[in-house]
Amino acid sequence: MNGILSIIYLISTITFIVGLKELGHPKTAKRGNRIAAIGMALAILGTLVLHDYQVAPKIYLLIGAAILLGALLGTGMAIKVKMTKMPELVSLFNGFGGASAALIGLVAFKDITADPVEQATVLSGIIIGSLTFSGSIVAWGKLDGTIRSLIRLPGQQLLNNILFVFLIIVAVLMVTGGWQNPVIVYALLAGSLLYGALFVLPIGGADMPVVISLLNSLTGIAAAITGVLYDNTVMLIGGILVGSAGIILTIAMCRAMNRTLGAVIFGSFGGDDIETDSAANTGTVKKTTAEDCAILLNYANNVVIVPGYGLAVAQAQHIIHEMEEVLTSRGVQVSYAIHPVAGRMPGHMNVLLAESNVDYALLKEMSDINPQFAHTDVVFVVGANDVVNPAALKNPNSPIYGMPILEVENARQIIVNKRSMSFGYAGIDNELFYNTKTSMLFGDAKKAISDIVEALKRM
Numbered sequence: 001m002n003g004i005l006s007i008i009y010l011i012s013t014i015t016f017i018v019g020l021k022e023l024g025h026p027k028t029a030k031r032g033n034r035i036a037a038i039g040m041a042l043a044i045l046g047t048l049v050l051h052d053y054q055v056a057p058k059i060y061l062l063i064g065a066a067i068l069l070g071a072l073l074g075t076g077m078a079i080k081v082k083m084t085k086m087p088e089l090v091s092l093f094n095g096f097g098g099a100s101a102a103l104i105g106l107v108a109f110k111d112i113t114a115d116p117v118e119q120a121t122v123l124s125g126i127i128i129g130s131l132t133f134s135g136s137i138v139a140w141g142k143l144d145g146t147i148r149s150l151i152r153l154p155g156q157q158l159l160n161n162i163l164f165v166f167l168i169i170v171a172v173l174m175v176t177g178g179w180q181n182p183v184i185v186y187a188l189l190a191g192s193l194l195y196g197a198l199f200v201l202p203i204g205g206a207d208m209p210v211v212i213s214l215l216n217s218l219t220g221i222a223a224a225i226t227g228v229l230y231d232n233t234v235m236l237i238g239g240i241l242v243g244s245a246g247i248i249l250t251i252a253m254c255r256a257m258n259r260t261l262g263a264v265i266f267g268s269f270g271g272d273d274i275e276t277d278s279a280a281n282t283g284t285v286k287k288t289t290a291e292d293c294a295i296l297l298n299y300a301n302n303v304v305i306v307p308g309y310g311l312a313v314a315q316a317q318h319i320i321h322e323m324e325e326v327l328t329s330r331g332v333q334v335s336y337a338i339h340p341v342a343g344r345m346p347g348h349m350n351v352l353l354a355e356s357n358v359d360y361a362l363l364k365e366m367s368d369i370n371p372q373f374a375h376t377d378v379v380f381v382v383g384a385n386d387v388v389n390p391a392a393l394k395n396p397n398s399p400i401y402g403m404p405i406l407e408v409e410n411a412r413q414i415i416v417n418k419r420s421m422s423f424g425y426a427g428i429d430n431e432l433f434y435n436t437k438t439s440m441l442f443g444d445a446k447k448a449i450s451d452i453v454e455a456l457k458r459m
Helices: 002-022 026-050 057-080 083-109 116-144 156-176 182-200 205-229 233-256 261-266 278-282 290-298 309-313 317-329 348-355 366-375 445-457
Strands: 302-307 333-338 363-365 378-382 413-418 438-442
Touching (some): 002 026, 002 233, 026 057, 083 116, 083 348, 116 156, 156 182, 290 378, 290 413, 290 445, 302 317, 302 366, 309 317, 317 348, 333 348, 333 366, 363 366, 413 445
Parallel strands (some): 302 378, 413 438
């Protein structure tokens, strides 16, 4: 039986690796997701049928009921979720993964031996799983709008760092000093839950992509620890894959936000309310119409579209693709500029545009498209804000100063479609809106772009 189970685990591991590789491209992402899901189903089925443990029939009933309930809830939530709510769903599912690791650690603690490695493994699972759970739930609340304001206690970062060090010290003393009192374990659990919440609470919406990546990585680490605890190869490898991929993505997001990983964990992450240069607020906004935008786009040689969260909110990915096709049919060269942290999670815009069958070859990364803006006739910004704000390059007093941005201000003409002049996640004004080359097209993205398409078709 163990030999067959090992073969199943090997197949599952291969599907995880192949699935993860396929997720690296929008055209193959769906297939990769299915491949990895099949591998996970094989691993679960093999574990249930071919394990070496003596399990009472009622336990199988409980496991079956839990799997059925989880499958129904997960499927229902995934089917009903809107594209704009996908980051919230990711945070929620990520939190469940952390909670599972913490619960497994609590269950394993009552049978723990004197082996220091086993003790350290169990306590690590409890700490990492707990703080991942509470942090993910807070992240979900901030993305969902349930938690609307930044909550900063006096000396917040110092408090967080002290609590983190305290948790580590208690865990070390439990391993080296023989502290096996269950009360201490539950105190460690409570402290970890508190730390996770305090870690995420002061972080602003603009920094959520980094937080999601980091928490996702921690969930993978917690899963890998659980795999070590139960000597389960497939759980160990799966956790390592998630953890390492999450760390790589976290580092990439940190670079995109011009932050270091150390600043994310221990620093003043999210920024303070720094007073910005008020010069941007003294400018004049030039409004435009859909008809005028259509004329400008129709007679351009090349157009770069910059999608943002506003495009996702309006569900305008299909109509923007139609506008791209109309322009392309008339000889206009069209491409999309994708900022690494556009939207509310890494890859949000890529997934959104892939949903409307936009050719992946048209999606340009920030490093590739920035040198081209100086030669671009028209840039069409749809719902993006902070990722195109020139203050990141020019205003040392700005909270986003130093953050790499899409340098759209270098284009010959700029059209910005927004519902209003409201701020982005960073909570600051955008100097681009007052640029003499910028025309503001106010209104819902789907309606505004539909009007542009209709005007184009009449030309």
